[in-house]
Amino acid sequence: MSERNLPTDPYKGTRDFYPEDMAVQRYIFDTWAKTAELFGFERYDASVLEPSELYKSKGAENEEMVNEQTYTFIDRGDREVTLRPEMTPTVARMVAAKRRDLSFPVRWYSIPNLFRYERPQRGRLREHWQLNCDMFGAQDAAADIEIIALAAQTLIAFGATPDMFGIRINNRATLNAYLENAGITDDATIRAVTNVIDKKAKVSASEFDAMLTTAAGRELTLPEETPLEVQIVLDGLTALGITNAVYDPSIVRGFSYYTGTVFEVFDTSSENNRALLGGGRYDDLTSMFGGEPITGIGFGMGDVTMRDFLETHGLLPDSVRITAPTVAILPTDKAFNLSAAAIAGEFREAGIRTSVDISDKKIAKKIGSASEQGTAYIVVVGEDEEREGTFILKALTTKEETSGTISDLIAKIS
Amino acid sequence: MSERNLPTDPYKGTRDFYPEDMAVQRYIFDTWAKTAELFGFERYDASVLEPSELYKSKGAENEEMVNEQTYTFIDRGDREVTLRPEMTPTVARMVAAKRRDLSFPVRWYSIPNLFRYERPQRGRLREHWQLNCDMFGAQDAAADIEIIALAAQTLIAFGATPDMFGIRINNRATLNAYLENAGITDDATIRAVTNVIDKKAKVSASEFDAMLTTAAGRELTLPEETPLEVQIVLDGLTALGITNAVYDPSIVRGFSYYTGTVFEVFDTSSENNRALLGGGRYDDLTSMFGGEPITGIGFGMGDVTMRDFLETHGLLPDSVRITAPTVAILPTDKAFNLSAAAIAGEFREAGIRTSVDISDKKIAKKIGSASEQGTAYIVVVGEDEEREGTFILKALTTKEETSGTISDLIAKIS
Numbered sequence: 001m002s003e004r005n006l007p008t009d010p011y012k013g014t015r016d017f018y019p020e021d022m023a024v025q026r027y028i029f030d031t032w033a034k035t036a037e038l039f040g041f042e043r044y045d046a047s048v049l050e051p052s053e054l055y056k057s058k059g060a061e062n063e064e065m066v067n068e069q070t071y072t073f074i075d076r077g078d079r080e081v082t083l084r085p086e087m088t089p090t091v092a093r094m095v096a097a098k099r100r101d102l103s104f105p106v107r108w109y110s111i112p113n114l115f116r117y118e119r120p121q122r123g124r125l126r127e128h129w130q131l132n133c134d135m136f137g138a139q140d141a142a143a144d145i146e147i148i149a150l151a152a153q154t155l156i157a158f159g160a161t162p163d164m165f166g167i168r169i170n171n172r173a174t175l176n177a178y179l180e181n182a183g184i185t186d187d188a189t190i191r192a193v194t195n196v197i198d199k200k201a202k203v204s205a206s207e208f209d210a211m212l213t214t215a216a217g218r219e220l221t222l223p224e225e226t227p228l229e230v231q232i233v234l235d236g237l238t239a240l241g242i243t244n245a246v247y248d249p250s251i252v253r254g255f256s257y258y259t260g261t262v263f264e265v266f267d268t269s270s271e272n273n274r275a276l277l278g279g280g281r282y283d284d285l286t287s288m289f290g291g292e293p294i295t296g297i298g299f300g301m302g303d304v305t306m307r308d309f310l311e312t313h314g315l316l317p318d319s320v321r322i323t324a325p326t327v328a329i330l331p332t333d334k335a336f337n338l339s340a341a342a343i344a345g346e347f348r349e350a351g352i353r354t355s356v357d358i359s360d361k362k363i364a365k366k367i368g369s370a371s372e373q374g375t376a377y378i379v380v381v382g383e384d385e386e387r388e389g390t391f392i393l394k395a396l397t398t399k400e401e402t403s404g405t406i407s408d409l410i411a412k413i414s
Numbered sequence: 415m416s417e418r419n420l421p422t423d424p425y426k427g428t429r430d431f432y433p434e435d436m437a438v439q440r441y442i443f444d445t446w447a448k449t450a451e452l453f454g455f456e457r458y459d460a461s462v463l464e465p466s467e468l469y470k471s472k473g474a475e476n477e478e479m480v481n482e483q484t485y486t487f488i489d490r491g492d493r494e495v496t497l498r499p500e501m502t503p504t505v506a507r508m509v510a511a512k513r514r515d516l517s518f519p520v521r522w523y524s525i526p527n528l529f530r531y532e533r534p535q536r537g538r539l540r541e542h543w544q545l546n547c548d549m550f551g552a553q554d555a556a557a558d559i560e561i562i563a564l565a566a567q568t569l570i571a572f573g574a575t576p577d578m579f580g581i582r583i584n585n586r587a588t589l590n591a592y593l594e595n596a597g598i599t600d601d602a603t604i605r606a607v608t609n610v611i612d613k614k615a616k617v618s619a620s621e622f623d624a625m626l627t628t629a630a631g632r633e634l635t636l637p638e639e640t641p642l643e644v645q646i647v648l649d650g651l652t653a654l655g656i657t658n659a660v661y662d663p664s665i666v667r668g669f670s671y672y673t674g675t676v677f678e679v680f681d682t683s684s685e686n687n688r689a690l691l692g693g694g695r696y697d698d699l700t701s702m703f704g705g706e707p708i709t710g711i712g713f714g715m716g717d718v719t720m721r722d723f724l725e726t727h728g729l730l731p732d733s734v735r736i737t738a739p740t741v742a743i744l745p746t747d748k749a750f751n752l753s754a755a756a757i758a759g760e761f762r763e764a765g766i767r768t769s770v771d772i773s774d775k776k777i778a779k780k781i782g783s784a785s786e787q788g789t790a791y792i793v794v795v796g797e798d799e800e801r802e803g804t805f806i807l808k809a810l811t812t813k814e815e816t817s818g819t820i821s822d823l824i825a826k827i828s
Contacts, residue, residue: 005704006471008511011495014461016508019522022457038762040739040769043436047428047541048462048527057420073487076531081425094430097422103783105773108433113462117490127461142751142772149755153762236752240759290419325454337556338650341563345654348452348567355454358556359519369517 013118013126019323025129027320028306029111032131035157036109039150041133044108046090048115052080054089057288071115083115087132088257088285088298095136095296096289104137104294125304133279134298136286141229144261144281145236147297151265151277152242154301158315165276165309168248169234169263172280174227175252184216191256197222200250222249233261251278259283261297269312276309277301324373325353326413327393330366332382334358340381343391343406350410371396379409427532427540433737439543441734442720443525446545449571450523453564455547458522460504462529466494468503471702485529497529501546502671502699502712509550509710510703518551518708539718547693548712550700555643558675558695559650561711565679565691566656568715572729579690579723582662583648583677586694588641589666598630605670611636614664636663647675665692673697675711683726690723691715738787739767740827741807744780746796748772754795757805757820764824785810793823 010016017025033043055066066072071083084090087110095106110132118124133150135143148167155165179190192215200208212220226234226247237245253262260281267276279299287293310316327347331340340356347354355375357366363380370378378394385391393402393409402412424430431439447457469480480486485497498504501524509520524546532538547564549557562581569579593604606629614622626634640648640661651659667676674695681690693713701707724730741761745754754770761768769789771780777794784792792808799805807816807823816826 006467006507006702007465008507008703010507011461011463011465012491012493014463016461016511017459018508018512019456019458022459025459026457037739037767038765039758040742040767042433042737043440044433045431045436045439047425047430049425049428049529049541051421051425053420071487071489073485075485077426079426093420093422093424094432097430098432103787105771107769115463127463138772140748140751140772142748142755142770145752146755146770146772149759236755239752240756288420289422323456325451328454334554334556337554338559338653341556341560341650342654344453345563351452353451353454355521356556356560357519358552358554358560373517 011126013124015125015127020321023321023323024307024316025303027316028303028310029129029131031157032111032154032301033109035154036131036133036150039107039133039146039153041107041109041150044091044094044110045112046084046094046110048083048113049081050084050090052082054093055082055085069117071117084112085114085116087112087114087130087300088134088282091132091134091298092285092296093289095294096286096291099286099291099294102136105143106136107134108136109133129303131277131301131306132298134296136294136296138297139295141232141236143297144233145240147279147299148233148237148245148263149240149242151263151279151299151301152244155265155276155309158310160309160313160315162242162244164268164313165244166266166268167237167242167245167263168251168266169230169245169261170248170251171227171229171261172252172258173260174229175223175249178223182216182220183218184220189215189217192216193220194252194256197250197252198254224249229261253278253280257282257285263299267309267312271312274305276305322374324370324375325355326375327352327354327377327379328366328370328375329354329356330363330370330378330380331356331358332363332380334360336381336383336386339386343379343381346406347410347413350414352410352413377413425540427538429539429541434735437735437737438721438730439717441730442717442724443543443545445571446525446568446715447523449568450545450547450564453521453547453560453567455521455523455564458505458508458524459526460498460508460524462497462527463495464498464504466496468507469496469499483531485531498526499528499530501526501528501544501714502548502696505546505548505712506699506710507703509708510700510705513700513705513708516550519557520550521548522550523547543717545691545715545720546712548710550708550710552711553709555646555650557711558647559654561693561713562647562651562659562675562677563654563656565677565693565713565715566658569679569690569723572724574723574727574729576656576658578682578727579658580680580682581651581656581659581677582665582680583644583659583675584662584665585641585643585675586666586672587674588643589637589663592637593630596630596634597632598634603629603631606630607634608666608670611664611666612668638663643675667692667694671696671699677713681723681726685726688719690719736788738784738789739769740789741766741768741791741793742780742784742789743768743770744777744784744792744794745770745772746777746794748774750795750797750800753800757793757795760820761824761827764828766824766827791827 052072056063070085113129196211196215230247258280262280264275264278281297283295284293329340329344331337337358344354344356379391466486470477484499527543610625610629644661672694676694678689678692695711697709698707743754743758745751751772758768758770793805
């Protein structure tokens with residue numbers, strides 16, 4: 001060829017999901033979906049494309065985030081469009097649009113892909129998926145307790161035990177009251193202090209103290225006593241049998257829209273010591289669309305950290321990766337391809353996943369291929385089998401063989 | 415509020431999926447996935463972002479398509495990026511990348527969202543989803559027969575009967591041979607003639623004849639006799655019990671990359687008389703990545719046309735739209751929210767989808783809400799119930815009541 005060959009790489013910072021990885025992804029998504037639905041959450045979705053103003057409306061801080069850290073472009077109708085960097089503004093928009101028709105409390109979940117324009121950096125992805133669970137219209141602490149219980153259950157559902165993760169809880173309202181008490185009342189200083197608190201885990205204790213004092217413009221320590229609002233949530237979780245939750249004054253969450261309970265769940269393994277998920281209560285998110293504000297609480301949890309957690313703790317069974325059909329029909333020659341297809345059709349009607357190897361390979365190679373891919377059973381179709389109407393079903397792991405008509409073989413598997 | 419309220423509309427040409435619509439979407443996707451897997455197809459996926467060169471490499475025709483009909487923009491690393499308008503180039507890229515590791519024939523499917531920059535027009539969507547099934551590395555007619563049988567099964571799996579749709583088959587290679595025989599050999603004329611044939615259904619017979627003669631530069635009629643290659647496929651389908659397929663010389667498919675069998679499936683209803691899906695064989699798609707070309711055959715089927723088909727033929731059961739949990743626990747007062755949550759936990763451990771109504775509503779309103787949403791059962795939790803440890807499970811449609819401990823009630827449902 002005279003032309004240069006095209007590279008086969010995916011776009012920078014994104015992933016191709018070959019069947020084995022896709023199977024792991026689906027196992028994670030299916031388990032998430034099942035868990036959220038057990039709690040009565042209903043699934044929703046929206047386009048990855050959103051009007052940019054959805055993210056910019058909250059002032060200069062967000063405008064900078066949109067311009068520098070998202071995929072934003074102008075369409076031919078002169079509309080500014082953004083590939084969604086998070087799901088909360090979208091769900092707030094959707095709830096606001098149907099506020100008159102919805103029966104509150106609304107419990108919704110979604111598993112969207114989100115985009116961040118990360119500066120090129122090893123291992124930093126530009127696209128990832130996230131489980132998002134939100135409850136709207138419930139102010140009672142029972143909502144906070146339920147959301148945190150659901151967050152814990154999304155790990156337990158994979159077989160995680162309470163020693164593998166810890167839940168850390170704080171409250172933005174009580175933190176703000178504490179700061180106010182210490183004489184810190186202007187938004188800019190509160191934000192500066194909050195940003196420092198958010199970095200506590202990444203610096204030494206003495207560095208932290210110095211940074212906090214600089215940001216606050218005075219000597220400041222974190223509140224040690226558990227606030228009543230946090231204690232109520234902790235007690236509620238204990239009553240539900242969740243005992244790995246603690247008060248942590250350093251949990252503040254990055255987003256400025258949180259107004260009450262905030263929480264993060266950490267992997268206790270030293271190999272993977274970072275937040276697995278985080279969330280909190282936001283009371284003003286729908287107000288930008290007009291009308292009375294609707295209170296909400298929710299959390300988000302990423303697919304990459306989830307998979308790391310499962311792998312670190314040995315919670316990803318090998319069987320999850322097997323995508324081969326249950327039965328492979330192997331014609332000895334292409335003259336039998338069509339009768340093999342008819343036989344496959346009978347297996348499929350019984351609900352059995354069945355493929356036909358219509359390649360030009362020799363029969364021994366076809367058997368090897370089926371075995372390599374993790375197919376459970378094979379049926380060879382050739383001249384003798386077709387004449388007699390009798391076939392052999394061979395289990396590839398046990399080598400057990402069953403002889404009979406196609407109906408007999410289907411009965412054997414079912 | 416002094417600021418203008420943000421609109422709650424989704425971005426132009428995209429859809430919000432509220433739970434009821436999402437449930438329909440998931441019913442369609444789950445049925446598609448199950449059908450493809452019954453045929454031994456493995457699921458894959460990739461990012462919606464692709465390097466633009468993936469679509470431009472095939473010459474000026476494609477370059478124009480990319481510039482005018484896709485979302486294409488330059489990222490900050492000066493890379494040109496496109497939101498994928500179709501999945502075939504992506505799957506060809508992925509197969510080419512792993513050609514040494516894959517065991518052919520490869521059977522893969524995906525349910526991607528695709529983007530088209532449609533000119534603003536009513537009812538034209540800029541984002542839609544599509545089932546894509548492809549088989550690589552199998553040249554035998556058995557592959558063509560299997561792919562068309564799978565396409566038919568994706569409708570039958572929803573309860574469609576053969577009278578609801580028809581399969582029309584042609585072959586691009588035999589068409590090209592026919593044109594060559596008629597003296598049409600240069601690519602530009604072949605493309606012009608093909609474009610006219612593609613429009614046959616949209617114009618009158620006399621208009622069509624005139625357009626065809628103009629495009630061909632000579633008198634030309636379509637080949638009437640079924641080519642052998644098409645007859646083999648038709649016979650194979652008949653052997654598999656698929657009898658609603660015919661030869662149709664006007665099926666050519668838009669994409670110029672098809673090289674053999676091409677087919678479309680039409681809704682027979684006069685209300686919805688358009689192609690439900692289409693596909694064909696392409697032999698050269700992986701060659702742009704270098705190496706020997708790998709033959710492939712596949713089809714794509716959109717979510718919007720699929721839903722229209724199901725609705726036209728009454729194949730979308732109302733039950734699909736119900737997203738309410740099986741059981742709603744209704745505390746009579748918020749003092750019982752936490753004990754209601756504990757009871758809900760017991761139902762969930764038994765695998766029963768259960769929510770708690772923690773709103774401030776009166777109990778009668780809570781019952782009304784649960785009923786309206788399609789919840790099957792309710793359990794009221796108040797002072798008496800908590801003291802006695804005896805609860806009543808009420809079936810909302812039959813009004814049947816069961817009294818007992820929580821374990822008794824769980825046993826009743828399971």
